[in-house]
Amino acid sequence: MRPFAYRRPAxxxxxxxxxxxxxxxxxxxxxxxxxxxxxxxxxEPDLLVDVAGLPYDTIRETGDGGLEIGxxxxxxxxxxxxAVRRDRPMLAQALLSAASGQIRNAATVAGNLLxxxxxxxxxxxxxxxxxxxxxxxxxxxxxxxxxxxxxxxxAHCVATHPSDMAVALTAFGAAVHVEGPxxxxxxxxxxxxxxxxxxxEVDTVLDPGDLITGLTVRPLPFxxxxxxxxxxxxxxxxxxxxSVAAALDVEDxxxxxxxxxxxxxxxxxxxxxxxxEALRGRxxxxxxxxxxxxxxxxLAEPLxxxxxxxxxxxxxxxxxxxxLGG
Amino acid sequence: MRVNFxxxxxxxxxxxxxxxxSLLYVLxxxxxxxxxxxxxxxxxxxxxxxxxxGTPVCACLVAAGQAEGREVRTVEGLADGERLDPIxxxxxxxxxxxxxFCTPGLLVQAHDLIERVPEPSDPEIREALAGNLCxxxxxxxxxxxxxxxxxxxxxxxx
Ligand SMILES: Cc1cc2nc3c(=O)[nH]c(=O)nc-3n(C[C@H](O)[C@H](O)[C@H](O)COP(=O)(O)OP(=O)(O)OC[C@H]3O[C@@H](n4cnc5c(N)ncnc54)[C@H](O)[C@@H]3O)c2cc1C
Ligand code: SF4
Ligand code: FES
Ligand code: FES
Numbered sequence: 001m002r003p004f005a006y007r008r009p010a011x012x013x014x015x016x017x018x019x020x021x022x023x024x025x026x027x028x029x030x031x032x033x034x035x036x037x038x039x040x041x042x043x044e045p046d047l048l049v050d051v052a053g054l055p056y057d058t059i060r061e062t063g064d065g066g067l068e069i070g071x072x073x074x075x076x077x078x079x080x081x082x083a084v085r086r087d088r089p090m091l092a093q094a095l096l097s098a099a100s101g102q103i104r105n106a107a108t109v110a111g112n113l114l115x116x117x118x119x120x121x122x123x124x125x126x127x128x129x130x131x132x133x134x135x136x137x138x139x140x141x142x143x144x145x146x147x148x149x150x151x152x153x154x155a156h157c158v159a160t161h162p163s164d165m166a167v168a169l170t171a172f173g174a175a176v177h178v179e180g181p182x183x184x185x186x187x188x189x190x191x192x193x194x195x196x197x198x199x200x201e202v203d204t205v206l207d208p209g210d211l212i213t214g215l216t217v218r219p220l221p222f223x224x225x226x227x228x229x230x231x232x233x234x235x236x237x238x239x240x241x242x243s244v245a246a247a248l249d250v251e252d253x254x255x256x257x258x259x260x261x262x263x264x265x266x267x268x269x270x271x272x273x274x275x276x277e278a279l280r281g282r283x284x285x286x287x288x289x290x291x292x293x294x295x296x297x298x299l300a301e302p303l304x305x306x307x308x309x310x311x312x313x314x315x316x317x318x319x320x321x322x323x324l325g326g
Numbered sequence: 327m328r329v330n331f332x333x334x335x336x337x338x339x340x341x342x343x344x345x346x347x348s349l350l351y352v353l354x355x356x357x358x359x360x361x362x363x364x365x366x367x368x369x370x371x372x373x374x375x376x377x378x379x380g381t382p383v384c385a386c387l388v389a390a391g392q393a394e395g396r397e398v399r400t401v402e403g404l405a406d407g408e409r410l411d412p413i414x415x416x417x418x419x420x421x422x423x424x425x426x427f428c429t430p431g432l433l434v435q436a437h438d439l440i441e442r443v444p445e446p447s448d449p450e451i452r453e454a455l456a457g458n459l460c461x462x463x464x465x466x467x468x469x470x471x472x473x474x475x476x477x478x479x480x481x482x483x484x
Contacts, residue, residue, distance in 0.1 A: 001346040006327065006391035028389065035348065035387045036368050048345070050392060076381070100457020102435065103369050105381040106388070236456040 001038050008050040012179045012213050015051050019209045020181060022047035027211060029072070029111025032103050037116060041125045042132060052108055056213045059083070065219035071110035071177070071212045075165065076101070078109060088217070090226035090245045094168035097230045100237050110212035113166055113176070113192065114204065117159040117267075118239055120144060130156045131200045138200075141303065147241055150300040150309045151266040157200030158303060160264055161193055162239050167263035168228055170271050171245040174217045180210040190261075193268030200267075222249035222257060229320045230263070231312060240264035242313045248324040250284045255325070260317065265300075265309060272296045275317070284325040286318055293317040331393045333357055334403030340390075349393045350374045350385035353400060361401040361430045372458035375431035376400045382438045384457075401430035404437060413437045416475035417468075424462035432458045432468060440476045444483070448473075 005022070009015040019025040026045035028034055029052050037043035056070035059081050067083055078084060079095035098104065098112075121127045121139050128136035140148055140158050148158045169189050176187045193204050206212075226247035232238040243263035249256040258279050260272040275296035282288040293314045300310050329340045329352060340356040348367070353359045353376070363373035367386045374385040377399035385398075404411040410418070413436050423429050432455065439446055439454040446454070451472050460468065 004345055006345045006389070008391070008394070028392070030383075030387075031389050031392060032369055032384070032387045035389050038346070039367065048389065048391070052392065074381075096453075099369070100372065101438075101454055102372055102375055102382050102384045102457045103387075106378070106383040236453060 001041070002044045002046070004038075004045050005047045006050065007047065008053060010054075012051075012054060012056065012211055015049050015054065016179055016181060016209055016211050018049045019047070019211070025049055025209075027051045027110075029108035030074070030103075030106035031111075032099070032107045033111060033115040037123075040123055042116075042123060051110070051211065054213075062216075065221070067217040069109055069215045069217065071108060071214045073109045075099075075104040075107040075109065075112055078165075079104065086224070088168075088172070088220075088223050088226065090171060090223065090228040090247060091165070091168040091217075093228035094164040094230075094243075094245060097228060097240075097243075098164040109165070109215065112163055113169075113212065114206075115163055116203065118162045119148060119159040122159065131159060131196075134199075134201045144305075145303045146305045147239070147264070148303065148306060149266050150302045150306055150313075151262075151270055152195045153267060153301070153303075154196045154198065154200070156198050157196035157267065159196070159200070159267055161203075161266070161268055163269065164228070164230060164240060164243060164263060166193070166269040167243055167261045168245040169215065169217070170269040171226075171247060171259040171261035172217050172220060172223065173259075173271075174215050176212055177214045177216070178206065178210045179213050180207055182207075186216075190268060190271045196267045203267075220247065220259070223247040223259070225249075225324050226259075227320055227324055229316055231316055242309055242316055244313070244316050244320050246317070246320045246324060248284070248321060250325050253284055255279050255282050255284050255288070258321075260296075260321075262296075262313060262317075265313060272317075274299070279321075286322050289318045289321040289325070290314065292321075327391065329390055329394050331395060332397045333359065334399055343390045345389070345391060347390040348386050349376070349378070349388035349390060349398070352390050352393065353385060353398070359400050359402050363427055363430055365427065369457075370459065371428070371431070372435060373428050373431040375434045375458065377434060377438070382435050399434075401433050404433060411437065412478055413440065413471070413475040416471040416478070420467050420471040420474060422463060422467040422471040428458060428460040428462075432460070436468075436472045436475070439472065440479055444476070445480050446472070446476055
């Protein structure tokens with residue numbers, strides 16, 4: 001590990017200023033991803049600005065039924081919050097399906113959003129990887145891509161985003177609050193994470209020095225009927241092969257509205273907009289769910305060894321919607 | 327750098343700590359508490375589990391600086407002097423220990439579970455211990471030990 005300095009500022013503004021002091025400064029949340037990547041030599045910051053103890057660590061219910069979630073809130077605390085468990089089960093389930101209790105206790109909401117891909121080549125500094133060293137090549141395209149992307153990838157990178165929480169937040173269309181060197185702004189989800197294109201080294205639309213201070217999840221009453229389903233190789237403590245966050249609003253057998261996002265399939269949590277469009281106004285039947293799933297999955301371009309994700313995603317989508325609609 | 331923190335109720339100062347050290351390293355090599363084990367160093371095995379400000383975390387993924395001013399409780403801090411904590415007694419009685427490498431982490435994680443959830447169901451126990459790997463026991467006796475400790479705790483509370 002390269003030498004680095006460590007600082008613990010008192011508020012968001014001071015954190016942003018501290019991060020401007022060093023060319024390779026990085027924010028530190030719970031450290032559950034960054035400390036690991038530093039040890040592997042993948043991340044080499046010269047300054048860590050510890051933001052896990054900053055005062056934006058509360059969850060507040062807004063008068064209209066929305067939620068304001070601080071960026072430093074721990075994943076366990078968010079999953080346990082009554083307004084999440086009661087009104088947004090897909091978010092609670094997504095959080096609880098990730099990692100282990102110990103990791104969730106340390107991990108922050110902001111750090112979770114910005115965790116890096118689990119592509120094995122990215123984590124192995126002895127291998128080329130366009131995301132780690134721009135222009136060095138992408139060995140995953142010809143090599144081990146069994147668990148990599150089927151949607152939205154490029155000839156430069158086929159990695160997936162590993163976060164479960166981000167999939168549920170994408171279904172909600174959460175807004176991310178950012179405090180940056182140029183002031184404050186809000187970024188909608190989807191929209192925080194980018195597709196790889198020809199710049200896979202850039203995961204998100206954030207600029208250097210941008211600090212995530214929190215999130216707004218606007219009210220979505222029908223999300224009280226929602227679910228997160230994750231398919232993985234072990235029943236617990238493994239990353240998703242495919243996951244689905246879905247909320248369904250059915251009246252008199254017809255789908256009035258729906259929200260669906262997919263995980264494990266792309267460089268960003270994937271909002272299934274075509275699926276949603278194909279499903280609104282249709283009868284709440286397995287036939288409609290399957291047709292809608294196909295409308296989305298027609299976009300898929302599988303790699304040599306991950307075409308299995310298409311029928312898998314289709315099944316998981318149909319099953320999850322059928323459970324919610326039935 | 328210097329790190330001031332509380333470990334098992336005692337204020338500690340570790341000097342000449344390198345920023346890149348983990349809390350696990352500081353505990354084992356500078357504070358002289360080798361109970362927490364170092365195995366995977368990437369959050370996968372849970373053998374380094376300690377309480378940090380009252381919640382169990384993987385000490386291998388906590389940077390030394392993050393511990394400044396905070397309260398740590400390790401497996402060494404579970405017993406009351408010579409008297410083992412009920413979860414430790416249950417592990418001994420049920421034969422839940424073989425090589426013992428995973429045991430300190432499991433004890434802290436199981437201790438936290440039965441503090442939070444008075445009578446945990448089997449799925450709750452399994453989920454709580456999902457981040458603690460054991461290569462020896464096959465987990466059955468570990469589950470027995472957690473059930474026993476939880477039952478005794480519930481009994482004592484009645
Ligand atoms: C063994 C293991 C299994 C896991 N399994 C899963 C899983 O199944 N599903 C899943 O979703 N996740 C899983 N994870 C990942 C885990 O969810 C992340 O490591 C965690 O959420 C990251 O949060 P953190 O606060 O520790 O982030 P850190 O590691 O502190 O930081 C992560 C990144 O975010 C940046 N950052 C942190 N805070 C801010 C901020 N406020 N503003 C701007 N940038 C910031 C950091 O600079 C860094 O780049 C697993 C992790 C481990 C170790
Ligand atoms: S898929 Fe992306 S992260 Fe993986 S090796 Fe290719 S460029 Fe690197
Ligand atoms: S050594 Fe920390 S989790 Fe394995
Ligand atoms: S007793 Fe040997 S690893 Fe668990």
